[in-house]
Amino acid sequence: MLLPWLKEGRIEAGCDEAGRGCLAGAVFAAAVILPPDFCNETLNDSKQLSEKKRYTLRPVIEQEALNWAVGFASPEEIDKINILKASFLAMHRAIDQLTIRPQHLLIDGNRFTPYPDIAHTPIVRGDAKYLNIAAASILAKTYRDDYMNELDLLYPEYHWKENKGYPTKVHREAIRRLGITPYHRKTFTLLPEQLSLDF
Numbered sequence: 487m488l489l490p491w492l493k494e495g496r497i498e499a500g501c502d503e504a505g506r507g508c509l510a511g512a513v514f515a516a517a518v519i520l521p522p523d524f525c526n527e528t529l530n531d532s533k534q535l536s537e538k539k540r541y542t543l544r545p546v547i548e549q550e551a552l553n554w555a556v557g558f559a560s561p562e563e564i565d566k567i568n569i570l571k572a573s574f575l576a577m578h579r580a581i582d583q584l585t586i587r588p589q590h591l592l593i594d595g596n597r598f599t600p601y602p603d604i605a606h607t608p609i610v611r612g613d614a615k616y617l618n619i620a621a622a623s624i625l626a627k628t629y630r631d632d633y634m635n636e637l638d639l640l641y642p643e644y645h646w647k648e649n650k651g652y653p654t655k656v657h658r659e660a661i662r663r664l665g666i667t668p669y670h671r672k673t674f675t676l677l678p679e680q681l682s683l684d685f
Contacts, residue, residue, distance in 0.1 A: 488529065488617045490522060492592055492607060499553075499581065499588035500618025503573045504532070504626035508651035509661070510644070510670045511634050512558040513569065515576035516625035519553040519586055520618045531613035532623040537631070544628050547621045554621075555583035556629045565673045574599040580622075594619045641667050 557579025591606035
């Protein structure tokens, strides 16, 4: 059973990201403020749910949340500042868009770049412990999947609709055969044998 809050009576926003381990595409993040009486027995860490359940839950979260927002950091930003900082940047951009100011942030993970004037608590595996982080994980994941599905139309050879940019065998074979696209993360190990790639 996921918990509704870390401290009762406080406006808390759950934050999570999607796409950190990918070889291509932006990293997405979401921030979600749920009402204190929010209840949904299906809601869980997005990684524990099927794609169909994630997309079923998304409109429920969007309609019932007090406030929510999604942000992202581009592949260029990931290469410039590194994936961890880019993940935090995406979270900050999501928090920036909230029209209700949270009093506290619950962050999935073990660290975070502090957001100005809002305290935070990092929670390891927080998406499997707190409803608002689980909700954020679903929004981040589904919005990122939508984005990768759009990119798949531009570069169908990489099969991003299926692999979403993760380092699958099919994705890496396409990189080996065709080289990289403008959406690949050049600072990542795109091929395990560390071949010299034409950037």
